[in-house]
Amino acid sequence: MKAHYSGIGMTSQRTRARMVERLRKQGIRDEVVLTAMAEVPRHIFVEEALASRAYEDVSLPLGYGQTISSPYTVARMLELLRAGKTIQRALEIGTGCGYQAAILSHLAQEVYTLERVVPLANKARVRLRDLGISNVRVRQADGFAGFPDAAPFDSIIVAAAATHVPQALLEQLAVGGRMVLPTGAHEQHLRVVERGAQSYIESVLETVKFVPMRAGME
Numbered sequence: 001m002k003a004h005y006s007g008i009g010m011t012s013q014r015t016r017a018r019m020v021e022r023l024r025k026q027g028i029r030d031e032v033v034l035t036a037m038a039e040v041p042r043h044i045f046v047e048e049a050l051a052s053r054a055y056e057d058v059s060l061p062l063g064y065g066q067t068i069s070s071p072y073t074v075a076r077m078l079e080l081l082r083a084g085k086t087i088q089r090a091l092e093i094g095t096g097c098g099y100q101a102a103i104l105s106h107l108a109q110e111v112y113t114l115e116r117v118v119p120l121a122n123k124a125r126v127r128l129r130d131l132g133i134s135n136v137r138v139r140q141a142d143g144f145a146g147f148p149d150a151a152p153f154d155s156i157i158v159a160a161a162a163t164h165v166p167q168a169l170l171e172q173l174a175v176g177g178r179m180v181l182p183t184g185a186h187e188q189h190l191r192v193v194e195r196g197a198q199s200y201i202e203s204v205l206e207t208v209k210f211v212p213m214r215a216g217m218e
Contacts, residue, residue, distance in 0.1 A: 016041070019055045023075050026057075030079040036106035037075060042068075045099040045127060059209075064117045064218065067211055068097050069159065077157055080192055080205075081180045082107060087155045091172065093143035093181075094159030094213070098124030101136050104157075111136040112150050114143050117218045144215050146172045153177060160213035161188045170200065182210045 020038045028034060043054035046068060050060050059067040069077075078100075081087070087108035092101055095115035101124065104111045113136060115121035121140045128136050139147060143158070144166045152174035158181035165183060170193070173179050179193040190205040 013038075015055050019071055022057065023072060026072050028072070028075045028079055030075075030082060030084070032107060033075055033078045033082065033103070036078075036103045037071065039106060040099065040102045040131075042071065042099055044131075045097040045102070062097050062120065064120060065211060066094075066096050066117065066120060068099055069210070073208065074100050074103060077180050077190070078103060078107065080190070081155050081157050081178060083178060089150070089153050090155040090157065091147055091150070091153040091169075092157050092159065093146070093169070095121055095124045095138055096159060098127045098136075098138070100157070100159060101138070102128060102131060102133060105133045105136050108155065109135065110150075112139065112147050112153070113137070114139050114141045114147060116140070116142055116214065116216065140217065142215055142217060143213060144168060148172060155179070157181070158213065159210065161185075161208075161210040162213040165191065165193060165202075166213075170195070182208045185212075 016038050020034050043051040046054050046060050057070050057072050059070050061067055089110045090104050090108040092113040095113040101113040118140050121138050125138045146168040151172035154174045154177040156169055156179040161182040163185050173195045175195055177195050181191055182188045183191045188208050190208050192203045194201045
């Protein structure tokens, strides 16, 4: 049974609707993404002390040196990932609190999400289960290695900034697939990678700020 997370005040459905309207004004045009963001209660994915700030357009700390991205960043990356198409199988690198995976569950048939910080992965599993989300699989793993057992993926999204596009993720991207990720050390940019039959096409977009992508497990 799905848990009841409608909330009151700053955690209500009306508050999410205002967030969606703000995203429209900020330039998000994909109504499928906007509908998904209206459905998922962001406040349950942050610490209780920060719930009143859950729908502000800011990133918030999760502990373990990780953050939940701002609503605009999540919407922008998912809009780029979808590119107006239905997602069949998605891979997310950096589960964090599970919020973006919950949004993805409305956009994709199957979602595989990897988190290197074990306590965060465990919390994300509980939250997703409590929401009744059954098409997301959380795995504790090093994101640089991807998830070869479930590859190829038509969509890959990365929620931490690497200095380069990880080779394993390029190999696990299906022909015709699309990957969205931040790259860079000091100055980071959103990057879109599309895999063609013979080569990859990369586009570098706006500047962003993410925590660095790290190897190994914690």
